[in-house]
Amino acid sequence: MIGIGALVIAPVTADALDETPARRGAWLELNCRDPAALKTAVLKAGLAQIHYSATTSFYFAAPGGQVFGVARADRPEFASWLTRP
Known part of the structure; x- marks a missing residue:
């Protein structure tokens, strides 16, 4: 867990990876108050859903x-850090 209000920055450059190798990088987990609403918003925005058979989590590609x-x-x-005040 990075912390509440934390920011992760990833600069984009001309020689950045394309989508295929980028998907082999680190996958980040987002903590939100309403996971179902976030999933709905992501799908409504047309972002690609990623299926990973080892878990039932919802994944998507930016x-x-x-x-x-x-x-x-x-x-x-995730239970211990999702329930923190």
Whole structure:
């Protein structure tokens, strides 16, 4: 966990990876108050859903290929930090 209000910056350059190798990079998990609403907004925006058979989490690719997952409190590995005040 980076922390509340944290910011991750990834500069984009002319020699950046295209979408295929970018999907092999780090996948980031997003913590939000309403995972279902975030999923709906992502799909409505037309972003690609990524299916990963090892988990039931919802993953999507941002433009450029970076993959994000939506953390849910029902996944034991996230329960401790999703329930923090």
